Amino acid sequence: MSHTFHDKKPIFQQIKEKVEDQIVNDQLKEHDQIPSTTQMVQFYKVNHLTIAKGMNLLVDEGIIYKKRGVGMFVEEGAKEKLMHQRKEAFADNYVIPMIQEADKLGLTERDIINLIKEMKGRGPDGD
Template sequence: MSHSIDDSQPIFQQIARRIADDIIDGTTKEGEQVPSTNQFAKHYQINPATAAKGINLLVEQEILFKKRGVGMFVAEGAKEILLKERKVEFYERYIVPLLQEAEYLQLSKNQIKQLIDEGGK
């Protein structure tokens, strides 16, 4: 938990994103326990309910599951689910605007590929 909280989005979403990032990059593996709401609250100096809200987002997505009396753990298949979601997010956030701008500039898909391959030269 080395990240810091910022004002770019709600804190609970940042908590969920940080856990998801750790799963995607392999820092936290499937079957491993994630920090508790109290650990997040203490580390980031936030209300435990805020941390719980972020964790519960991932529970709802079946990324995390609860072992009663033990804590929260990464579900099997969580990384694949997250990668699939992030690819959709990437497409919508970056590719769609790129294609819209390319159409405006009358660039073909081959020209876009060439620009990517050449690094914009």
């Protein structure tokens, strides 16, 4: 788990996303205990309230739950919920704008599919 942050989003949001990534990547499974707020403070070297704010968002969204005096745990169905949210965000942030631009360029559905296959074949570094 990386403990570096960028300036594009608030730190509490990035911490929330790091926990979400661990759930999506199966590093944390349903009912697994997540690190305590104190452990996260020590690991990330950030204020306790910053960690708490990120964790409270996850609780509010039904991704984790708290057991008083015991800790925080991954909610049942959390991975599926996150995958659904991320697919919707992917469509909204990438697919829809891509289709809109493709329409402006006169690209057909086949053109788009071929372009995606070509780009995917280049690998992550574009080579």
